[in-house]
Amino acid sequence: MSNRPYIVGNWKMHGTRAMLAEARAIDRAAERLLKVEVALAPPFTLIHATRKEANLIGIGAQDVHSADGGAHTGDISAAMVKDAGAGFTIVGHSERRANHGETNALVKEKAEAAIAAGMNVIVCVGETEEERDAGKAESAVADQLASSVPVGDGVAEKVTIAYEPVWAIGTGRTPTAEDVGAMHRHIREKLGSLYGEEGADVRILYGGSVKPDNAAELLTADDVGGALVGGASLTAESFLGIIMAAAEAHEDKS
Numbered sequence: 491m492s493n494r495p496y497i498v499g500n501w502k503m504h505g506t507r508a509m510l511a512e513a514r515a516i517d518r519a520a521e522r523l524l525k526v527e528v529a530l531a532p533p534f535t536l537i538h539a540t541r542k543e544a545n546l547i548g549i550g551a552q553d554v555h556s557a558d559g560g561a562h563t564g565d566i567s568a569a570m571v572k573d574a575g576a577g578f579t580i581v582g583h584s585e586r587r588a589n590h591g592e593t594n595a596l597v598k599e600k601a602e603a604a605i606a607a608g609m610n611v612i613v614c615v616g617e618t619e620e621e622r623d624a625g626k627a628e629s630a631v632a633d634q635l636a637s638s639v640p641v642g643d644g645v646a647e648k649v650t651i652a653y654e655p656v657w658a659i660g661t662g663r664t665p666t667a668e669d670v671g672a673m674h675r676h677i678r679e680k681l682g683s684l685y686g687e688e689g690a691d692v693r694i695l696y697g698g699s700v701k702p703d704n705a706a707e708l709l710t711a712d713d714v715g716g717a718l719v720g721g722a723s724l725t726a727e728s729f730l731g732i733i734m735a736a737a738e739a740h741e742d743k744s
């Protein structure tokens with residue numbers, strides 16, 4: 491596992507070509523911050539243009555269909571986003587699970603399709619507020635990991651996990667660093683069951699209301715390998731604040 495922090499911006503359903511200037515600025519700054527691995531997941535419509543604008547940062551998709559192609563009006567396959575310039579895709583984001591009824595089984599199929607197409611995947615897991623209040627956060631995440639994370643020979647190195655508590659996404663609320671650390675240790679243990687020794691090298695990102703002013707604290711929690719950032723990735727200014735906090739946190743750790 492690269493031990494550089496991995497900071498990924500998820501632009502969600504934001505961005506027209508006017509936003510390419512932000513991607514360019516993020517890419518330029520990333521050249522000076524090589525201690526951090528930076529990536530952006532713009533909407534499908536901007537993947538190709540963002541790839542052309544940005545030399546250094548990773549570019550990914552926010553979702554793919556589980557099939558290679560066919561009669562699926564409005565859907566996009568892994569081969570298509572790869573052809574457009576994506577090197578990875580997010581799968582199983584809680585907004586897809588909630589808004590599109592995506593099940594663990596479907597998320598796993600999507601991850602498998604992306605890996606078969608030669609891409610890396612970021613698989614999102616995270617509990618709802620009700621599950622946390624009921625003391626079921628760890629078991630909810632364990633269920634998602636067991637059923638939505640792809641397994642098999644050579645798969646672990648293609649996979650990143652993003653732990654995103656649903657109640658922290660876009661709300662400005664975050665778990666404490668202790669809670670994040672506890673969940674990441676729990677996820678690490680489950681990755682050991684899924685992948686054996688290789689599970690130790692899978693990166694685990696935290697996501698949910700990461701901002702420049704809380705990034706350092708969240709990124710230094712136990713076993714946090716980076717962040718998946720929504721709202722604060724939409725401008726170069728705030729995203730770079732997080733990337734710089736990650737660079738500093740990494741220096742303090744090493």
Ligand code: PGA
Pocket residue numbers: 500654658659660661662697698699700718719720721722
């Ligand atoms: P947020 O979103 O940073 O806006 O909370 C994170 C995500 O959904 O990946």
